[in-house]
Amino acid sequence: MGKTTSEKILARASGQESVSAGDIIWANVDRAMMDDILGPRVQIAEKIQALGGKVWDPGKVVIISDHYPPPASIQQAEIVKFTRDWARQYGVEQYFEFAGPCHQVMAETGNVRPGSVVLGTDSHTCMGGALGAFATGIGSTEMLGVLVTGQTWLKVPETIRVLWQGALPAGVMAEDISLKTIGMIGHAGATYKAVEYAGETIRALSMDERMAITNMAVEMGAKVGLMPVDETTKAYLAARGITNYPVDASDPDAVFCAEHRFDASALAPQVACPHGVDQVTEAKTVREPIHQAYLGSCTGGRLNDIRQAAQLLKGKKIAKGVRMLVSPASCAIWKQADEAGYLRTLADAGAVILAPTCGVCVGLHSGLLAAGETCISSSNRNFIGRMGSKQSRIFLGSPLTVAASAATGRITDPRTLL
DSSP states (O other), X not given: OBXXXXXXXXXXXXXOSOOOTTXXXXXXXXXXXXXXXXXXXXXXXXXXXXXXXOOSOGGGEEEEEOSSSSOSSHHHHHHHHHHHHHHHXXXXXXXXXXXXXXXXXXXHTTOOOTTOEEEESSGGGGGGGGGXXXXXXXXXXXXXXXXXXXXXXXXXXXXXXXXXXXOOOTTOOHHHHHHXXXXXXXXXXXTTEEXXXXXXXXXXXXXXXXXXXXXXXXXGTOSEEEOOOOHHHHHHXXXXXXXXXXXXXXXXXXXXXXXXXXXXXXXXXXXXXXTOTTXXXXXXXXXXXXXXXXXXXXXXXXXXXXXXXXXXXXXXXXXXXXXXXXXXXXXXXXXXXXXXXXXXXXHHHTOEEOOSOSTTTTTSSSSOBOTTOXXXXXXXXXXXXXXXXXXXXXXXXXXXXXXXXXXXXXXXXXXXXO
């Protein structure tokens, strides 16, 4: 019987010739990532001394302060300082601050590689599957064990295959693929499953677009979202000096617990309505007035996202009464978008350009919503109170949908402005 990608990666990580879905294994961890919000300050700093007081391999640990920077309160500043000091105390040289959301920074710095096991204290760590890694989120208690031993136990997941065929129409983006998939499978339909994305649509996507899709795999409950390792993957890694890694792919006779097929050529811009990521409908059916449009985060703030939004808004103005916030997904992307003139175009339209940060997406700073306000966001969650007041409302859409909505003042199918 053939094996899935996840089964192959986890067999190698556990030192076994073969594992199957449902097996409980001890896996060696290639990278352990912590952020500031669920990092050393949550149980880890307090309890690591009782477990020996040492990190198993500081070179395999990455700490990224991304939720609180730039700190908006003394408490936030103290948390970032604590995280920074802890990294220094335990010899973790890969500490990043003001670099951007952790998942993008992990990919850009070569800490996510095909065939590796990457664990992070953030649920969207699954974005690393775009590079063929078994990347998934864990809690701080689990991370404590990883830091001390370099291992964790995992149940080998069953795999759902998601097949997309056909070319994307103009005005439709990767986040539309993601929302359509989640709307079909449901917010818990892939719980503790691996989701493998395949098909000619996926193969044609850039790495920016692939990351937008795997980032949101957890929004249907998935343990990991995986993309094929192909020439696009290899080119992205080669640009970072990475050329030596295993390439895993599901065998032709691998067993999938479910398969879903989609026609990309028939896909229209999608919107997830409050308060669930799986409450998905076509953007053209929603005409909700908005107060804020947010372009950014580890889902919708990469260079391709900013470029397409800038192209749509060139020569236009943000609607009266609407504020548009733009936060690139990393410092590197901020610089690239600036050099290409995209940020200037967005600023000329009336957008406010922010630092690379998680602050807006998770409602910590830089753009909170008041009671009664509505936001269209290119981020990954629209839960109650996610971006501020529990009496606010969040719609999710692609960067193009966000830009079009900012221009019209209400949720808008971007194809009407192209």
